[in-house]
Amino acid sequence: MLKEIRNCVIILIGAAFIASGFNLFLVPQQLLSGGVSGLAMLTGYFTPFSINTMYLAYNVPLLIIGLFLLGRRFIGLSILSVAGVTLMMALIPERALASDTLLSAVFGGVLVGIGSGISFRVGGSSGGFDIIGSAVTRYRDFPVGTILVFMNGVVILAMGYLKGNWNLALASMVSIYLTGKVLDMIHVSHNKVTLFIVTDKTEELLKQLLARPRGVTKIKTEGAFSHKEKDMLMTVTTMYELTELKEVIKQTDPAAFVNIVETTGVMGSFRRR
16 A cells, blocks of 8 residues: 555646646647647647646547457546646646746756656656556567657658748757657666576575566586585566566575676567566
8 A cells, every 4th residue: 555655646747747848848838748748739739628638538539449458447547647747737827937948958858758767666657648658568678769760750841841941940940859869767677687696595485586476497516616516596677577577586595696688689488567
């Protein structure tokens, strides 16, 4: 229960970052964010409808679709994020903190990336195209941020065409690119590492490692100096789960020797969920 409360608080903090990026940097300069928020901004710039209202309206059908593809917990946190962003956009005044368009694009993109990234870290999203990106990355090893950058290109082209101002469109591309990069720096579940664990407590450690479904290979080894036989466990996991896994190893066998190697690719069966 306490963990879920913590996650909800983090989601709302992420929503505050996103809303601040919108209202303090992007919207005052008539810039776009990516995805559904960009569509909401376009609508707000050309119609009497408020951006936060359209942000909520555009997200509803995607959240419903995501409920079937991504599960109730993920969508529940995403709904909280969308509601939080909508509310905070209404509370935070639209006021330009930077007069320069490029500076606004940079800082707005970074703030939105931080907000989206920490939402992903606790198992949610900021809604919109993030939901589509999450669905793709759960079944394919692609970075979420990179997927979103490609999907947002259409929104930018629409802005350049409708407003006839390609300077704003190009500045928006900078913002969206930075959002994707910052998101990928924070949300690292697509990065894989391989752990080689030499231990004397094989069965106890296996019990802990296999508690959450993951592949583990047991290899018989012998110390070159002591000639003592030991077991080496090899497993591939994500950077997101690495801290938890290191804590499990430390608690089960503090004397275990662990070698952690960055993995550039995985072939065959790998649990992505």
